[in-house]
Amino acid sequence: MTAEIITSDTIKLTTQDGVATISLNRPKQLNSFTEEMHNALASVLDEVAANEQVRAVIITGAGKGFCAGQDLGNRDPRKQTYDLGQTITDFYNPLMKRLKNLGKPTIAVVNGVAAGAGIGIALVCDIVLCSDKAKFAMAFGKIGLVPDSGLTWSLVQLVGLARAKALVLTNATLTAEQALEYGLIWKVYESDRLMDEAIKLATTLAYGPALGTSLTIQALNQATDNSLEDQLELEASYQQKAGYSDDYKEGVTAFLEKRPAVFYKDSN
DSSP: OOOEEEEOSSEEEEEETTEEEEEEOOGGGTTOBOHHHHHHHHHHHHHHHHOTTOOEEEEEESTTEEEOSBOGGGGOTTTOOOOHHHHIIIIIHHHHHHHHTSSSOEEEEEOSEEETHHHHHHHHSSEEEEETTOEEEOOGGGGTOOOOTTHHHHHHHHHOHHHHHHHHHTTOEEEHHHHHHHTSOSEEEOHHHHHHHHHHHHHHHHTSOHHHHHHHHHHHHHHTTSOHHHHHHHHHHHHHHHHTSHHHHHHHHHHHTTSOOOOOOOOO
């Protein structure tokens, strides 16, 4: 159960008890993104995806903020003209896809301000927990841009078209409680409890049935695009895979033997 800590200038990774905790690590800039940070995070996510001992992932921010999106100093139009579409294609879209397709449950722990792409990062995760001091700032319109990082999709899916339009067109800032009311997040905790609760939840997920959990996430992610008939077929296919797994055998055996199931043992 020994923790492994890998630290770069922009990303910090800690792994322990089947849980990887990834911290965006530019606290003075509210963890806003540079190309270096994008590359470091991509490398860490690939490492986490390949590590079979990691079975749940926490993503949070160092310091007082979660993530303020793009570091605008890195895209200052006074210095040169930038192709922001290329920035999205090269960095933000691959990041969203990596997070959504990680194959392991992800928990966004929003410890402070999430703005712009920072909101997209949080909402692409499977579960979002927030500090009572967290805020979600829809700031794209303030600088003449379009919401990205999947927000034009995720907001409509989560809160509906009318509310999504109002949020982004008015550059609204939501408190944690408002985000909870709107269905954007799962739970709100006092700031001094937030990480303890996140680790507790992540550890529970890590010690659960890995294949069944992964397939469940995949099924839910596809539900919004599928008809009921397609989703029923998908469920049958995924249930077939889960039914052949050692986790199913262990789960049923434990039930019949009236004992807790053991799906995961830390190799450390």
